[in-house]
Amino acid sequence: MTSTIQPKTPCTTCGKPSALFMCRGCEKDFCMRHANEHRQELGKQLDELTLDYDQLREKFNEETGQSRYYIQMKEKIEEWERESIEKIYQVANDARKNLENMIEKHSTKLIECLTKVACQINEARKEDEFFETDINEWINQLNKLKNDIYQPPTFDIQYSDNNISFISKINVGICDEGFGRILGNVQLEDNGQVAIHVGSDDYSTVRGKNHYSYGKHRLRFKIEEYCSSKWIFIGIISQDIPMEQLSIKSRSLYGWAGPNQVYINGRFHASFNQYISDAQQDDILELFINCDEQKISLTNERTQSSYELDIDLKQCPFPWQLNINMYFRGDRIRFLSN
Known part of the structure; x- marks a missing residue:
């Protein structure tokens, strides 16, 4: 006879056939x-x-x-505001002084003419030597001076027709930059925000996604892993230059690396402008790209050390592009959103 009793299900925890x-x-x-x-x-x-x-x-x-970083950003905006207001005051003061100088010159000229006519009339009266022609001449001179007094010259305010303002525009936005093209023993992670050197030690190149031809741009990086030799290059290169693993030798390249290495037109300069590579693991570095003044600068946020390079547009024409070089296995650098 077949049993109709269904087997009991065991409890996952204790294993007893009493699961309910x-x-x-x-x-x-x-x-x-x-x-x-x-x-x-x-x-x-x-x-x-x-x-x-x-x-x-x-x-x-x-x-x-x-956040210290947000506070710094607010301070930079306030600094821009103060500097802009100072420029406006200075230009306005210069315009006022120019107007006062022109009015003073006009008044001085009128006084000199009035004094001259008065002297001529007094001298003629004293010597009793004057005729109708002299009186008519003095009348004409006084009428002319009368017009100059009652109808002063018209002053015009001229505005510069240059589209570039003497006050640089400031803008705050989300930076969508990140790592793009790679060449060599390097791979990207976290949607192109992290570059890691993999494989054997060798030169590898990483380019940014964006390109820059005008304006000012702040790019921030965190060195998450750093070999004891401490060599990562951070800088720019002309976008039109083909990718190379050893791009630090390109005549279009500018930037900094360790130890104390500065690259200008692809040529190495030790401690140029007293540069000291003080970056350590977990440090945050800021690359400031100033297209308007054709300059770049590198700042270590921990030590506040900052260095600047002038860019020769003949060697490194616009548009510029972020260029990172890595050599040692395991080095890891992360792009930080501003």
Whole structure:
């Protein structure tokens, strides 16, 4: 006779054939006791998740309002505002002085003419030597002076027709830059935000995604892994130059590397402009690309050391592009959004 008793399902936790409940989340079976424990464990995980959220939200509020980087950005905007206002005041003061000088010159000329006519009339009266022609001449001179007094010269304010303002425009936006083309033993991760040197030690090149022909641009990087030899090149190159693994020798290349290496037109200069490569692992570096003044600068945010290079447009014509060179296996650099 066939038995109609269905086999009991074992509990996932204790293994006893007494499972009464199945969790719809993990699809596991539990007995009464361990079903309660399972729910308690899920509740505990939810509590931990809530705590993580609260801590993350608190950290977010702190970073958004009090981050050293955000504070520095606000200070730079305020500095731009002060400098612009000072320029406006200076130009306005110069215009006022020019107007005052022109009015003073005109007044001085009128006084000299009036004095001259008065002297001529007094001298003629004193000597009793004057005729109708003299009187008519003095009348004509006084009428002319009368017109100059009652109808002063018209002054015109001339505005520069140059489209480039003497006050540089400032703009704040999200930077969509990142690593793009690669050549050599390097690979990209995190949607092109991280470059890692893989394989054997050898020169490898990484180019940025964007190109620059005008304006000012701040690019920030974090050195997440750094070989003890500490050699990563950060700089620019003309976009039209073909990719090379050893791009540091390109005549179009400008930038900095360690130890104390400066590259100008692809030529190495030790400690140029007293450059010292003080970058360490976890340091954040800022590359400032100033197309308007044809300059670039590199700043270590930890040490506040900063160095600048003038760019020869004949050697490195627009558009410019970010150029990173890596040599040692394991070196890792991350592009940071501004």
